[in-house]
Amino acid sequence: MRKYLWVRQILGQIFLIIIGLYVIVPIWGMLRLAFDGSLLSRPTEFRFFPKVFSLEPLFSVLDRPYQSVHFTTLLKNSLVVSLGAALLALVLGASLAYAFARFRFPGRKPGLFILLLTAVIPPIAFATPLYIVLSILQIRTSLLGLTIVYAVFAIPFCIWNMRAAFQSVPRELEEAAFLDGAGYLSTFRYVTLPLALPSIAIAALISFLMAYSEFAIGWLFVDKAQTVTLSMAIYAMVQSGNAQPWSILGSLVVIMSIPVILVFVIFQRTLLERMLFGALDS
């Protein structure tokens, strides 16, 4: 029996090692580029490890401009757009989320259906009409326009998540506050909102990440280098091919991804639940 267990352990570990290699290969391929100080353009020979290990590309990203735009500007644009989108989605979605979480009203079920549907529609299906509408409003190529676009992508999903957040606040607490003479708005402000805040923060986080890592659709809403975000700069670098060392590209990828990866690793269980639209609740 003991021997049998050992066999199982070894077989299991072999399986895990194979999967682990599968997971790690492409990541390693990118890391190798990021830390190779010898690259002048695209890589020309196969290596497992960087030829010259160096942190220089990582730092050079920080002061090397992309089309005369500095890293700080790129980061600033990314943050402005993503934070703006997340905040906008929260503010615009909160009241509908609360209504869906707390009240029974005619049309509630079809409403939830539409909400769920809009949450899974691919961003491009929103981007095309927004392109036209924002062009008419003449804010298509401003940071504000981009913020609105990303907010629209996030709103349905955000409403769905905040609804879950409000639902998790016990109704009795609200009723108690109500009996003590608090109005609707103050009950919401002082009882429900603080209790739901951690979950709402997750909703905001997801909206933020969506905007932070988006590049292709945002590309339609940019016409000058000044409003380019970090992830767009990466894509542009890929498009431009061999003009600069690929180590720069690798470094930019690393810098951009690390915060996202950290967030996912820390909040994995919660994020998973949110992405399943509450299917694990029951």
Add this chain to the structure above:
Amino acid sequence: MKKFRILGFLFAVILVMVVAGATRWKAVTTLNIDYDEDDYLRAAQQYTAIIRSGELSGFLETNYRPEHPPFAKIILGLSLLSDPEKPLTPDHPTSAEPNQYLARDLLRTDRVTNAIFGIITAGLLALVNPLAGLLLAVHAWTIKYVSQIMLEAVPAFASLLCVFSYVLWKKKEQNRVNGWLVMSAIFLGITAASKYLYGVVGIAILIDWWIDAAKAGEWKKALRNILIWGLLGVVIFFLLNPYLWPDPIGRLKESILYHSAYAQGASEVENAQFPVWQQFIWLSTSPRMWQADAFYFSVDPIIAILAAMGLVTTWQKHRVYALWLIIALFFLLIWPTKWPQYLVTLSVPLCLSASEGLNTILIAPIRAWILQLMGRKNTIIVRQKSEFRKALPWLIPGFISFAVFTLVPLFYQLGVSMTDFNSVSIKDGLNGGIWREVWGGITGQIEVALQNFPYRSKEVHYLGLSNFKPVFDYLSQQQVLFNNILWTVVSVALQTLLGLATALVLWQRGVKLKRAWQSLFILPWAIPEMIGALMWVNVFAPEIGWLSLAAQKYGPAMPFSFLLGWENSPSMWLVILLISGVWYGFPFMMLSASAGLKMMPKESFDAAQIDGANALQTFRYITWPLLYPLLIPAIIIRGIFAFNQFYLFQAFRIGTGTLATLSYNFFNPSGFFINGQFAVSAVINIITVVILIGFVILFNRWSKADQGVTYA
């Protein structure tokens, strides 16, 4: 009440036959002459001549195109008796172009004969399920091949009747031989004597029989009945196949050998170069692409999608039909020749399954909703009213912002989809041209314009729904819809398998380094999709990718070198994309499965261990039944993601990978494609939304997400 129902039923059946008659009549009168029609007309004429001359021994030696048994040809010959005699249609090889000089009156007679069988088939199916009959009546592939001089109509009819009688026998007297069983056997014989491939119904019936016998444990009686049924079927087949009488074994062998030789050697088969899954492509298209005027309309792809959705219900309600569909599909997959007429072998169960699918996703919810409306108690209305007033202050601002930011763009898109708006006409469009045209078009002030795709006009025009046609044509030419669905199914299946396997291994007791492995495995999920896609491009890119660099260094004998050169072969493209897509998606499935596994009661596993269950049994009887209700919502969500997958295809520069990618590239005014087609992109988005509605309905059924667990 009962009389009423029967009357309604009869009315439905007649309606179905009228619709079937109309669609088939149009096809009979307008379809161009197709390949093979001359061959079968010639065969029919030979039989007519034999009957007219009275020398019936001619039947023994006559079977033009002997690869197919003669019965359906004899029927066609019989129906020509009333027509004047015409010179025999000349003998052409199967690969010759369609013979356009057939005797028109004979052609009409035989087409009508076939069409009548087609109409009766639809009516018969309407007896099983009126909706299914209606779908069969409008299924364009079926219409085409039962309205031409093909050998499909007779066996399609006979095979349905065979199953139909079998089901009636099963309902009435399981254990005795009665008229229905005899009838089933007779029509099995007729089916096989008309065209071999249709014999798959026999296999479906056998399996159904076997399942029943296994459940009831009455092997002996079942075996006796099967033997009687099967033998009778063979006898009938032999009787109706006079060509076999002089030399049964030899001639049977001859026709079967012909098929394998034909599949491997015939030039038309080789030239067609269809992939293994070609029949699925046929299912997702329609013969309207060849001749639009022969069909009023075509909903074939929708029927196929509905059939996939209804398969489970069909299995529960009409198992033998579900078996028929599955087995026929399997046969068509492995059958080396891929002509679209073979679809007729399964169009009957396909339409039945589609009607069940339609019932599940549309009719049943609507009916439930109406019943709910009718049966609603007054007290509840009072309660709802009071809550409605409470909800109003939250609803109004919420709804306004949701409408402005989410619904308005979608409706605007609907408007754009009815025009030819593009990057050339952007100035007109932005200055109110879209509004002008759509409003004018809907109110009938502006006529539908004719514009050629891709649109490059300087002013916006109203196209109405006619815009959908060129887009659908494009989608079926490029097989985008088909590829999109293939991608969704295959990639999600692989992700689920890998995710489930990983979760199960990690879940075993005493696995070392559990947490470390798990943290490593969620990395692909945590990395933004676009970055992950770029990483894989960095591995696979031709010449500059890691793999190519490795091949330059170590030569062609290194591991994984078979992946080199993938850019030249469509199926290798799929492999490369699957490697990348599964990498990105499996951690999500692993996490979902792990979360589900954690929720399971430990006691059942202990009990199973005490009872001496092995690992496989534990999985089969405990883990899986508990896990799959939790896993299916995750699978559907992954399915939605895969269906909408965009960045992966964009990174690999495949503009037609999914609907989302296609929409983006059509839209992008500076893209690498037919660019700036705003209206076309809008149409594609609308198609996407419609398909996603199906996904969301499925998701709701499985997760009850819309019920709001804790609100009351």
